[in-house]
Amino acid sequence: MFRAAAEEVLGEIEVSGFTKAWLPTVRSLLQSSPDLSAVSGNFSARTIRLLRVAQAFQQALHKEKLIDLSELYWRAIEYSPEPQKVLIYGYFQPRKDELSWINAISAPDSVLFLPAPDAPLFQDVQRSVEWLVEQGWELVEAGGKGGEIGAQLSQTFIRARSRGSETVATEIALTQNSGFAVTAHYYSTFKAEMRSTLAQVKVLLNAGTPARDIAIIARDEVAYGPQLIDLAWEYGVLLRALYDTPLLSTRLGAWLSLLIEVIDTGWQFEATAKLLSHPLCSNPDKNFWATVRFEHPVGFQKWQKIAQDLLQIDLSLLKKIHQLERRDSWVEWWQDVFRTFGLRKRCARWSRESIAFNNLQRGLVELSKPEAEKLEWTEVCREFRDLLQVLTVPAQPGRGGVELHKPTSVVGARYAHLFVLGMAEGVLPAMISNDPVLDFFERQQLQQQGLALPTAAEMARREALSFYALLQTATGNLTFSYAELKDRQGQLPSPYLKQLGLKPGEPPESAIASPEELRRVSLRHSGDYKDTVLPHARHAFGIEQHRESSDVPNEYDGIIGIPLDYTDWVFSASQLRNLGQCPFKWFADKLLKLGPPVEVDEDLSPSQIGQLYHKVLELVLAAKQQQPELDITDAQILEEKFAIAERQIIPADLPSWSLRRSEHLRCLKLALADPDFLPEGAEPLQLEANFSGEWHGLKVRGQVDRIDRTENGLVLIDYKTGKSRPSGIKDRNGKAWIDVQLPLYQEAAGPDLFPNEPVANAHYYSIRGRNKIALSSRAPQHELPDVLDRCKAHLDQGHYPVQPDNGRSACTYCDFDALCRQGDRLSRKGNSNGTD
Ligand code: SF4
Incomplete structure (x- = not known):
């Protein structure tokens, strides 16, 4: 409205x-x-x-x-x-x-x-x-309860402010109230402040102090609230936070907002998977994740089928959005959505979500008016999103427990134990800043016309007065604190502390207040207590310490010491390259089998582009084999073969493929016209030829993209889509430049496929760079036999250290960096490049 x-x-x-x-x-x-x-x-x-x-x-x-x-x-x-x-x-x-x-x-x-x-x-x-x-009221002076600690402290505060903020209050007659203390502490971080405060609260509760006698105060409840709620849960302290947060910040609000995003963006993979696996929607099992990862569905129809088959959710209702509907019909549609996903029941698991659901129901009543007005989907969404921002819910509702409040919420209350957090400059008192919609000058103009809008000075006085009222709520211990560092910004103590004559001191020694904290402390100390997690945590901690130390790598770093009988193991060129670049990479992939699950990319992956190029070139040259006089630069032939390969490799509904297609076609056209691609006199003999054999005592297998017959002998060619020479195996200095693929072709593939013909050469051909790439003349190719022996030694000894090449080219496209924890620590481990 x-x-x-x-x-x-x-x-x-x-x-x-x-x-x-x-x-x-x-x-x-x-x-x-x-x-x-x-x-x-x-x-x-x-x-x-x-x-x-x-x-x-x-x-x-x-x-x-x-x-x-x-x-x-x-x-x-x-x-x-x-x-x-x-x-x-x-x-x-x-x-x-x-x-x-x-x-x-x-x-x-x-x-x-x-x-x-x-x-x-x-x-x-x-x-x-x-x-x-x-208006006729009579003024009666009331005698204050001057004896209470809060009342005395508030008087000190007024006197200090009356003398000017620079005056340090010196006379706090607090000690008359024996047994009570007013203290101020600084903490290094925001989190330390919250942990220590909650630990003190827990000590009080354990000593039998009723929760209603304790309050935690934060001027900025929203900054402290979420973390305090989480920590209180860890400490087993019942904490209530009744400040309002937008409905959008609840699980329900976030899920509904995501639902709109999913519909508006055409049921994209990531967002829809998140939506359907949300606790407010379903409890997806392994089967769901395996299917969606494999199929990578995009679009309503595919997701509708998956939701129906695997989650038993009927999404058909969500299709009906492309129409002009009356407001009340749209609200009925939202109600149907809630019913489809059983949101009322699911929200009932959390009191905050339950309140959020009920508040939203009330908000929808407003959204339905005027009933007969017709709206498009975009208009409904905009208003619905506004509703999610404007409607609020208490941050942590419920009954009982210690309450978190802002100073203005406790005026008139009484607490025996008050903890005031965030006593930092700019936080308490809060910075007075201009309202971007109506600045102070404009407010003053309106005030002159009788509108009761506070000026900047009034707002500052309000802030001080709330603090004064807050002080009056204390009947016992009062603890102020602030963090010296918050969000990486240094903080100074609040000027109010100075006005109270308080100098923040070291924080009190904190009690261990949760099993998690005890576990953290116990990790480093001996002594046992009953905790099923601790032995595992200690074990894991020891592993991590060892990993980070300069001690020689152990089994958690790939040194398993179990020999592999590789007599029947078949190696490809890429396996040998991985083993020779970083043994751990090969170990994690081939022995531990920790490679990522097969997922279909939403966009064209580099490997799909590579497959497309290979296929087109194969088809064009196969045609040339059939008709030797065929001109491979003929645009029509290329278009025809490209269309065949495209149907086989490119997904039918790939977005913007029609725009990108011409770029790939052009790239192939230029390559086919390049004299180096099929030199004069070369005859394409075999395409995508499979070979196998034994090479340096290893069983090998592979596929050669093309074998040409030339007057000097056979030439074996491997196509690359990239322009640079692929990295190779490490030499004894750790540089990854000893090529393994071309020697493998020359020494194993050629003799296997054409035993009676001499092999003249093997080279890469860069399709995008349109040039031949031969072996590097500077690389120590003569070390190859030693390097292969080194690979065999890794297998014989079960020795797969995390030792990438010096330039870390092996790590560029490695899937195991989270597992191997490469980084600075490797410099502490020493690197023999496998020569030990
Ligand atoms: S990220 Fe680098 S160091 Fe780690 S396994 Fe892969 S290649 Fe080896």
Whole structure:
């Protein structure tokens, strides 16, 4: 409704997050005056627009017999409530609307407590008092409970501020309250601060202190909340955090937002797999993951089948989005979606999600109005997303437990143990900054017209007053703390600490507060306690320490010491290259079989492009074998063979293939026209020829792309799509440049395929570079027999160290870097390049 009202004034709004940015300011306007239509003045264009939007929103609400919560008191006053005798405590900084409401409902002899000592900090409260006196209230001085620690501390705070913030308060008469302590600590990090605080809380709870006597305070609850909730769970401390978070931050909100993304982006693989495997949707088994990884489905139809077959979820409802529908029909559609996925039941597993679901239901009622209005899918989504941002839920709802609050939420309460986190400059007090939608100058202009919008000075006083009220809640121990480092930024202590005469000191020694912490400590110390995880953790920790040390590699680094009988093992050129470049790479792939599962790429992979090029060249040259007079540069032949290969290799629904096709066709056309590709006098004898045999005592097998007969003898050719010479096996200095493939072709493939013909040469041919690539003249190819002996020694000894070549070219496309933990540690292990 807000967006519709704003669009009525501003025209179509394309910006995402508009509601989130504008609605809070519009609400503060509604709160500031009973009647915005009476406001007039020489305002900026932006202020005028904002006022018009606020009025349009208000009128739209009223037309539907609704109000926004921000105007609650003003509208309630219009109903002329029956005054009653009331006692009001805890509203120490009433706003204009609250004050008007209190005045309207209070009968004679009502009492309202307001702290209004004679100090600059209370000038806004004093103005409120004056206004109440004008309305007929009587001012009665109340005696404070000066003995309580919080009351004393708050007086110290006022005195220090009255003297100026630079004055250090020196007289804290706190020690009169024996047994209680006011302390301030600094911690190295944000996390250390939270851990220590929760550990202190746990100690109190274990000593029998009721949870209701303890409170944790953070000015920025949202910054502390999520981590505190997680740590409290680890510590077994029941923590309640009642601050509001957007529905979008809940599991439900995130899942619904993902659902919209999936529909809008055409059911892409990653997003859809995430959506369907989410705990709010299904409990997918291994079968689901194996299937989707293998099939890599994209598009609604493929996913619909998978969801039906493997998850028993019928997605057909999600197809019906390309239509103009009435608002109420769209809301009914969302309800059907909720039913399809059983969201109500799934959300019931978590109290926060359950609240989120119920709040969303209420929000949808609003979205359905006006019922007869017709909307497109994009419009519905935009409004639905706004709803997810505007609706809120408590961060950690429930009953009982220690509560996390911000200072303004505890005014009037009493706590025997108060922990105030984040006592850092710019955090408490918070930095006063301009509202990007309505700056302080514009606010001042509006204030002159009677709108109760706080100025920067008032906001600063409000902040100090909340702290003053917070201090008053303490009846026992009060612990302040801050982290010297937060988000890698240094922090200074809050000036309020100085005004209280407190100097932050070293944190108290922290108790071990969770099994995880005990385990962490026990890892390094002997002594046992009952924990099934600890022996495994110690074992794993020892392995990691050994791995990182300069000690010789052990079985966790590939030195298994189990010989491999490779008599029947068949090696390919790439296996030999891997073994010779980094033995661990071969070990992880071939012996441990830890290679990644086969997945279909959404895009064309380099290997598919390679297959396409190979296939086209094979088909063209096969035609030449049939018809020797055929001109291989003939564009028509190429087009014909390309079309055949394309059908075999390229997925039918590959996006933008039609655009990329011509680039590949052109690349092949240029290669076929290159004189080096099929030199004068060369006769293509065999294409994609399989060979096998024995080579340097190893069984070998492979496939040669092409064998030409020339007047000097056979020439064996391997096509490469890249332009550079492929890396080879390491020499004795660790440089990976001894080629294994071409010697293998020359010495094993040639004699196997054509035993009676001499082999003249073997070379690579770069299709993209259009040039022959021969063996490097500088590489120590003569070391090849020794290198192959080295490979055999690895197999004989079960010795597969993590020893890539010096340039780490072996690591470039390696799937095992997470397993081998290569990195700086390898320099500590020493590297013999297999010569030991
Ligand atoms: S990432 Fe490098 S060091 Fe690790 S296994 Fe692969 S090639 Fe060897």
